[in-house]
Amino acid sequence: MSFAPTSSTWAATTIDALRGAGFRTGGARRAVIELLARQTCCLSAQEIWDGLRRESRPVGIASVYRVLEVLADLKLVQRLDVGGGVARYEPMLPSGDHHHHLVCDDCGKVEAFSDEPLEDALRDLGDQAGYDVDAHDVVLRGSCGDCRV
Amino acid sequence: MSFAPTSSTWAATTIDALRGAGFRTGGARRAVIELLARQTCCLSAQEIWDGLRRESRPVGIASVYRVLEVLADLKLVQRLDVGGGVARYEPMLPSGDHHHHLVCDDCGKVEAFSDEPLEDALRDLGDQAGYDVDAHDVVLRGSCGDCRV
DNA sequence: TGCGAAAATGATAGCGAGTCTCATAACTGC
């Protein structure tokens, strides 16, 4: 849940990691990273593109996808899917701090939650299966309090 | 994990449920349902289309998607996403029995697992958030034992 | 059993997220 506090360092960490991996620093890449760093939850590529355009920092849509692909490969962002056939992305903090999502099938609302017992169960499962798990997705779908009437 | 035992009844239950909901019985719908009933894990729409064609039961691709949409709306199948931008579908047994998935990012292998502690944690979470949760997705991503070397 | 309204089906056009291509612009080491 506490996301913003550490996210300012995420941008720096991420740019360092890219440098370390032999990438140069271009304007589009930096713009996408800085926008992502300001978020508290996931964004779609289109939303990132719109956001940058709105703040007069227009970037080619292809660049947005390219940056996201590189960041995902380096495990600096998590690509996730909450339905609707649109991929969403959010920063992966070095601390491992993260959250998961509740989606209301009726109104489309997306809420975040985090839960230690859940993380414990997931950690055990990965170990048990002999997998080196580096990410997990959890999405709960249903009707939120407002929609259930 | 135990899927096949109850899946033979799933086809009948599903066809009954459709009737009850006011749907007529068409050949395409029955073919898709019967193919799904024979599976132990998720299939994509294309895989279903290919499978039916291979068993000389060709069906329009549009019908496959339509049937899956209806079944998903009636919560008779679960639509899930293990990455790659392709939706997959698997029967939802009336018993509530189900499993989740481990995906190897290297070789693409998809394995199923089920775990009670995980289900308990998820149930608690839904209640806690005031959601009427009717489905949840859990996907663990990483490197399987074979790929990690 | 045969009719007709209404639903199911399938071919195909259309849509949109995401990828590929390639010419141009920007970065970096010299």
Added chain:
DNA sequence: GCAGTTATGAGACTCGCTATCATTTTCGCA
């Protein structure tokens, strides 16, 4: 600055999926 290399962006393209619509099939009813 210069050259070599990487990053960028416009647009063509791919492909999963949906919408459309003419045709076929189902099923209540006479």
